[in-house]
Amino acid sequence: MKILTYKNLNMGETIINFLFLLFQQAIFFGFIFIYVYLDYTVYIQKDYKDAGTIILVIHNIVCLVINFFYLRAVKNAIFNFFTYEEYKINEGKLYYEKKLKLFKKIFCLRKFEINLSDIDDIFILPPKEFYHDRWTKDIFAKYTEYFKPCKRIKIKLIDSKEYTVCNYVKKREYNKVYAEAAEAVFQTIANNIKDFILEEKENYKFQKELVNLEEKYNLPLEERYNFILNKIIDEEILFVARKDGNYIINGIYDAIEYLEIFKTIYFEEVDFYLFYANLLSKKENQDKKVLVGFNGIDGKEVTMSKLKDDINEIRDSKSTFLNN
Known part of the structure; x- marks a missing residue:
C-alpha cells in the first residue's frame, strides 16, 4: 500500500484567524445575554410586557442569526482546516480519508474509495476569491469568510461523478510576489497528489497488462x-x-x-x-x-x-x- 498525506500548509495563519473567530463569537454570545437582561429590566419590568417581548425576540433573533454564521465558521474550521487527508492506493483502488486528531484520538470525518480504472482525469481548481471590501473593511465578516472551505482538487470519474478534496485557503496578500510564491508551493503539492494518483493508475493498468501477457504466454x-x-x-x-x-x-x-x-x-x-x-x-x-x-x-x-x-x-x- 502506498500512502500520501496532505496537511494544512498555513496552520499558523489558521490558528490566529480561528482565535479571532472564537473571540468575536464570545462577544456576540455576550450581547445575547446583555440584550436579554436589558430588555427584561427596561421593558418587561416596567409594564411594557408586549412591546418588551417583541423587542426581546427581535434582538435575540438578530444575535442568533449572526452566531449561526460564526458557529458554521467554527464547524468549517474544525472539519476542514485542522484536519489532514490521506490518499492510500492498494490493489487498484484509491482510498481517501479526512481525519482529525483530537486529544490523542483520531476521528475519520470523511472517506471514500474509487477504482483507479474509473478515474477519467484530475483537475487543480483555482484559488479562493475573497470579497475585497469584506477582507479590508468588515472585520466581523472576514473571519467567517476565511473559514469557508475551498477544495482545490477535483477527481472526475468516467461516469461523470466528481469528488473534490484538498482544502486550501490563503488570505489575500497585498504583496504580489509573496502571494505568487505561496500559490506556487501549493501548486507543487497539488500536482504531487495528482501525479501520485494518475501514475499509480497507469502503473496498475500496466501491471494488469503484464499479467494478461503472462497468461497469453502460458496458453496451450x-x-x-x-x-x-x-x-x-x-x-x-x-x-x-x-x-x-x-x-x-x-x-x-x-x-x-x-x-x-x-x-x-x-x-x-x-x-x-x-x-x-x-x-x-x-x-x-x-x-x-x-x-x-x-x-x-x-x-x-x-x-x-x-x-x-x-x-x-x-x-x-x-x-x-x-x-x-
Missing part, C-alpha cells in the same frame, strides 16, 4: 502460436533470439522487456518485413527449426517454411476481412 501451444503470429503481423515487429543453433521467435515488446520469464534471454528487435525478406524467403533457411512463443519452458517448434506458410495464411485472412 497452438493458441499461443497463433496469438504470437497475429501480434507480429499487427505490430510488424518481432523479437529474435538464438538457442542451440535455432531461432526463438516471440512478439510484443512489453512482454519481452518486462516479463521475468525473458530476463535471462537476449532478444533482438527485428522489423517484420526485413525478417520476412532476409530469412523466411530464402530457400536455404526453409528447413531450419524455429521455436515460436517460447515462454521459458516450451514453445511450438516449426520449420521456417511452415512459419512462412502460416504467416501468409494469417495475412491473407486479414486482407480478405478488410476487403469485405
Whole structure:
C-alpha cells in the first residue's frame, strides 16, 4: 500500500484567524445575554410586557442569526482546516480519508474509495476569491469568510461523478510576489497528489497488462502460436533470439522487456518485413527449426517454411476481412 498525506500548509495563519473567530463569537454570545437582561429590566419590568417581548425576540433573533454564521465558521474550521487527508492506493483502488486528531484520538470525518480504472482525469481548481471590501473593511465578516472551505482538487470519474478534496485557503496578500510564491508551493503539492494518483493508475493498468501477457504466454501451444503470429503481423515487429543453433521467435515488446520469464534471454528487435525478406524467403533457411512463443519452458517448434506458410495464411485472412 502506498500512502500520501496532505496537511494544512498555513496552520499558523489558521490558528490566529480561528482565535479571532472564537473571540468575536464570545462577544456576540455576550450581547445575547446583555440584550436579554436589558430588555427584561427596561421593558418587561416596567409594564411594557408586549412591546418588551417583541423587542426581546427581535434582538435575540438578530444575535442568533449572526452566531449561526460564526458557529458554521467554527464547524468549517474544525472539519476542514485542522484536519489532514490521506490518499492510500492498494490493489487498484484509491482510498481517501479526512481525519482529525483530537486529544490523542483520531476521528475519520470523511472517506471514500474509487477504482483507479474509473478515474477519467484530475483537475487543480483555482484559488479562493475573497470579497475585497469584506477582507479590508468588515472585520466581523472576514473571519467567517476565511473559514469557508475551498477544495482545490477535483477527481472526475468516467461516469461523470466528481469528488473534490484538498482544502486550501490563503488570505489575500497585498504583496504580489509573496502571494505568487505561496500559490506556487501549493501548486507543487497539488500536482504531487495528482501525479501520485494518475501514475499509480497507469502503473496498475500496466501491471494488469503484464499479467494478461503472462497468461497469453502460458496458453496451450497452438493458441499461443497463433496469438504470437497475429501480434507480429499487427505490430510488424518481432523479437529474435538464438538457442542451440535455432531461432526463438516471440512478439510484443512489453512482454519481452518486462516479463521475468525473458530476463535471462537476449532478444533482438527485428522489423517484420526485413525478417520476412532476409530469412523466411530464402530457400536455404526453409528447413531450419524455429521455436515460436517460447515462454521459458516450451514453445511450438516449426520449420521456417511452415512459419512462412502460416504467416501468409494469417495475412491473407486479414486482407480478405478488410476487403469485405
